[in-house]
Amino acid sequence: MKTGIKNKNIILGVCGGIAAYKSVELLRLLKKEGADVRVIMTKNAREFVGAMTFEALSGHRVCTDLFADSDDASIKHIEWASVADAVVIAPATANIIGKCANGIADDALSTFMLAVTSPVLLCPSMNTNMYLSRPVQKNLEMLASYGYVITEPGAGELACGTTGPGRLPEPPEILDRLICCLTPKDLKGKKVLVTAGPTREAIDPVRFISNPSSGKMGYAVARAAEHRGAGVVLIAGPVNLTDPINVTVLKVSSAQEMAAAVFNYMEQSDIIVKTAAVSDFRPKEAAKQKIKKGEKDEATLFLVKNQDILKELGRRKKDGQILVGFAAETEELERNAGKKLEEKNLDMIAGNLVNHPGSGFATDTNQVTLFYRNGTKEPLSAMGKDEVAHILLDRVLSVISSKPSVISSEASRIL
Ligand code: PMT
DSSP states (O other), X not given: OOOSOTTOEXXXXXXXXXXXXXXXXXXXXXXHTTOEEEEEEOTGGGGTSOHHHHHHHHSSOOBOOTTOSSTTTTTHHHHHHHHOSEEEEEEEOHHHHHHHHHTOOOSHHHHHHHHOOSOEEEEEOOOHHHHHSHHHHHHHHHHHHTTOEEOOOXXXXXXXXXXXXXXXXXXXXXXXXXXXXXXXXXXXXXXXXXXXXBOOEEEETTEEEOOOOOSHHHHHHHXXXXXXXXXXXXXXXXXXXXXXXXXXXXXXXSHHHHHHHHHHHHTTOSEEXXXXXXXXXXXXXXXXXXXXOOSOSOOOOOEEEXXXXXXXXXXXXXXXXXXXEEEEESSOHHHHHHHHXXXXXXXXXXXXXTTSTTSSTTOSEEOEEEEETTSOEEEOOSXXXXXXHHHHHHXXXXXXXXXXXXXXHHHHHHO
């Protein structure tokens, strides 16, 4: 599936609120992602940020007035509405929310909003009492029923001095929601369980055995599945990443903790993707206190094997459940990944050479080869982990289309 907002026509609506400065950063992010962005500002928005800033960053004239005397101005609301792939209004004030909900068209932005048919992401931002007021909440409900996607405002101390919901989400979050709006929901109704990151096996209270997994690959799979409409549970080892929006995230540390969490959710999951780099061994006993260096030049650590979580999942796998593994290899990718596919009873395994630049641990890109149960393989070129995640989910859907789901509706409701 082609995802993201590269080459998409995005209309950014900016209203008059203190958070209007954040829409400048949002525009910069959208441009960085390769979107073509046109900006429509309300009169009040120009009290907070100048149109010139948006013009310079977007590379287009900004629409501020339906009747402005410029080539670009005439019937823009119709012209731009017909080419828009998506609209984002950030910040969305009580005023534009009220106008959109009630079909009022008295300026460029509100008129455009009546003409547009593409997905709309509305990002309310205002004083807490205004946001919680019955008219605004009623209007938001109405807009949600029309299919507008509405972001939850952040809570905290606002510029007006009140404390509570009303803050505009940060631009990366708005970008994520916009990408979600543009992503077809072909995993709607599916429950996806993803594991990510490393595990830590304690040696003593201050030392542990681990590996360089950053969690990026697993988080990309969780994010992609959520964007495609799945209910997602992400079980993550210690990582330093922002939790994906709208995903249930469970943080664990050791392989044993990860195993317990995974087995807890496995029954109700249609698709399980095990991206985590689970430690194969753990110290037989973790010392209660920090181990002293002592006089000897050598020390011995007794290790015991951790349970192979994926193998156990493969053993318990139900008909219709899809199990995807990852294989981190430094040599003989095909042989090693193929062996894991068979031994762990997987439907698919993504093999990656972790000693190659731009592939494996902690990079933003990955180069994987997908191995399938029927003995075929699909080498992919190096690409962003988000892209890898989407291709992997495309292939999962192909496998599903040849397998009926037997997860009970009872189990599905638990997630
Ligand atoms: O997190 P990043 O920095 O983005 O890096 C991504 C990645 C390199 C971690 C990822 O692409 C990857 O390769 N993940 C699998 C890492 C791994 O543990 O591979 P393995 O070949 O040792 O294990 C094979 C499979 O068995 C994996 O799906 C693993 O989750 C699972 N396993 C392994 C051991 C164990 N005790 N329990 C398991 O479930």
